[in-house]
Amino acid sequence: MLLIRCPYCELELPELEFAYAGEAHIARPADPAGLSDEEWRDFLFIRSNPKGVHFERWRHVNGCARFFNAVRETVGDKFLATYRAGEPRPDVATLKGDAK
């Protein structure tokens, strides 16, 4: 069971309080009607599913109920960072400590 830091509560809490909510930074298109079928398909279904660093959404559903974003390394299943919804992606190299 992972410990997850809620960026709103600013507390590290057990995974039991949270719910996973899919890949992050996939914004709903402002004008869906203007998208081709292929573009809409990509928005709906195509996900990166990386082996490694994944940007994903979580909800502190049994706590403050806020949605937030997280950077998780999927091989070791470790969180590198969590941040509030709407904030830009953190720099992965900095998080992993291998920035030049």
Place this chain on the structure above:
Amino acid sequence: MTRYRLPNRGRVDHARPVRFTFDGKSYTGLAGDTLASALLANGVHLMGRSFKYHRPRGPVSTGSDEPNALVGARRGPGRFEPNTRATIQELREGLEATSQNRWPSLAFDIGSVNDHLGSLFSAGFYYKTFMWPRAFWDRVYEPVIRNAAGLGVSPTEPDADTYASRFAHTDVLIVGAGPAGLAAALAAGRSGTAVMLVDENAEPGGALLSEPSVVIDGKPAWDWLATTVAELNALPNVTVMTRTTAIGYYHQNLVGLCQRLTDHLAAPPAGAPRERLWKVRAREVVLAQGALEKPLVFDGNDRPGVMLAGAAQTYLNRYGVRVGDRPAVVTAHDSAWHIAFDLAESGTRPAVIVDVRDTVDPALTDRAHALGIETLLGRTVTGTSGRLRVKSLRVNRMENGAVGAARDIACDAVLMCGGWTPCLHLFSHTQGKIDWDAGIQAYIPGATTEAVRIAGAGRGLWGIAAALEDGAAAGALAARDAGREAEAQPHTVTADRTGSGVTLTELPTDRNPAAAKAFIDFQNDVTAKDIRLAVREGMRSIEHVKRYTTNGMATDQGKMSNVNGLMIAADALGKRAPQVGLTTFRPPYTPTTFGAFAGYRQGATFEAMRKTPIDPWAEAHGAVFEPVALWRRARYFPKPGEDMHAAVARECRATRASLGIFDASTLGKIEVVGPDAVTFLERMYTNPWAKLGVGRCRYGLLLGEDGFIRDDGVIGRLAPDRFHVTTTTGGAARVLNMMEDYLQTEWPDLQVWLTSTTEQWATVALQGPNARKLLEPFVEGLDISAGAFPHMAVAECTVSGLPARLFRVSFTGELGFEVNVPARHGRALWERLWEAGRPYDITPYGTEAMHVMRAEKGYIIVGQDTDGTLTPDDAGLGWAIGKAKPDFVGKRSLTRPDMVAKGRKQLVGLLTDDPSVVLQEGAQIVADPTQPIPMTMLGHVTSAYRSDALGRSIAMAVVADGRARDGETLHVPMPEGVIAVKVVKSTAFHDPENARLSA
């Protein structure tokens, strides 16, 4: 005194005999015994039959690594556990133990014919032998194999025990209370940091329990142990837990513990849980699990009486039990020599010490000779004899790498030692790296991924002194990392027994190796030959060899077999061990009961049960309940002598004729409030909301972004900026989650607040032609006449003096109202309406009548008539889409090519040709029932009922191009015969003009 018990020896209580039975025969052991030690004290080695070959087996070890001595342990009805290790089961008065996998008896077992057919059962035999004919697999091979091979039988009664669970947090968790763990606990505990020390044994001490001759800090080992445990118990910051197995090591230092609370007690306290599962989050973990002794691999190394040398030492020193009169020692490591010496000094002189090495420390041979024990160096062992107990050992000289002449040595026990391997299981759970140490020829823990330290023999440090020193250092460092000042106190040790050895493959033999039964995995009956066969047949990865041979896949998780299997596989592959690598260990470390995992989640506390404020009334009035999501809902209210069909027909009839009352409190309710509330609903739901007037309701349809129906419900506008949204009973939390998701992450600019109000309102539905007549006198401040308060009106008012939200809505097709009052008043309102309704023959109805009446009107139930693949058009709800709206959730998907293609399944009505036949929900529909199998299935029945109002059965179904098939006859093939049905494109079976609704 039993024949093999030594007086005044061991940690058992010689003054407290304990009676028990094994296979119905009575025996006596001592308090402090395990089942295995008590049976050995009685001279019983034969305790089980092996999994595949049914070979007679006795205990090989003294602990949780035991592969052979698996028994069923019973304590009255509902308290039976199969596959219990006799080496772990503590003896208790009245214990009933039975052997397994034998028929008719343990000593004479028909299944042992498999042993002689061994060549049929080589590695991968399942894959090779029973390939065809396919039909034989289910009917012949599988049942026969299942019957012949196996371990214990499952209990047949529900478990009568209860189980507990608990969370804990600690600074330092130490796993293993042997010398390393105890030293770590002392070092950390004296610093004041919070320490948990856990051990799977009945008492702390680990190896010290088996080696009383060591002197620590000037005290005999057991005195030092007693002092240390007393000090730890006196420290308020230290918790020592025995009979507690660390079963799994999970992320961020979460360790699962299973604590056995009552299995060792003759009479457990009433209500005491049998086991407790702990989830411990530790800042620092110290693994002090020690090392596991490996068997030697030679023909006949599995006969009863053949066991690990270290096990014999533990039986002798901890339990005061001699494992035989004339044991022979066979070893590749110095440690077994000391065991021979202990035995000789206690009066049981070993017949011989055979060492595979050409030379050993002369101090060992000198001591052996002084004790009168014959020593044979540079030998191999090529066989044993004896059916139910080993009788002799066959030893051959090794000359220039060739196997020389054989000699048989009579013995009644063989004590083997193939060296020691650090216990890496928990470390492996953390994905920690495992390194090969060429010096000690063993795998040791490498780079870690968690805040963990491994101490003592667990990282290849042999001997008590090394374990104490390493444990103290690890405990001090862990305490410092937890923020304390801590010292690693030194310990002085004399009479320590360190030693070294070699790591081998199977021992060389002069006999046909293909005929040898040299076991590696005792529990799964895997031999050295099986491993070599797997490699010959193309397995290259150790993970493939493991799965092909099942080596290490038994309930002991390969504690004894993994390294031996790896060494032989590496040899067969022509590689070095580290190039082949070790298979991954996974939780749990030892078999763990389902009860421990379930904990409190059984019976009434399996999951939460939600009840409405009106539920007690329903119960008092004989309701039959059904679960709907987590709710308990009244399904129907039978009168004496009525079955469900009779009750439902009566409830429907009464409602349509006069007046029904229904508890709709479970409906999900979400209050949507704010200046942008209407904009928000416009975007979420398919329907238009902007022009919905205050005091009006509308049916709302919610899609996923993929265009499929997710939920529905009536939404009432109470004010320009306030909506009362209802959802399906099961969908309430999902819908709120979805709304919050869009509101927080897509449209954070909208000023809207969402509040779940499901449990704040009790909802009483009054349905039927007399609904208004009953309700009118109760309502204050509102004219509810047909003209003033039409269908789909909503208002806040007072009902029976209670603040209320009154909806004029109907899910039955009758004139209907839903009265929402604060939940605490729900039952009072219900009872007042009930009393006042008697002149109208007011009838409470349940969910079943509700289902029938809504189906008579063709109203869908999301999740029953839809399944996540239906669009609004598929469900006949195209009218609910606001055509002028530029966008709403799911809108773009509705024009994707697949969503507008022909052939989509559409919701239609079905009428059986025989009106008395009720279709089965879920039944498949075909056009031509005579077509060859597999038939083309056009769809399935989603709802089917007997309708009292229509005097016949009705059904709803999803059928490919359903609406175009209006009037067509289709067929529903059932086991009893084919049912002919006619398609009707409208599901509104009853009162399609809605005349009754608008009354």
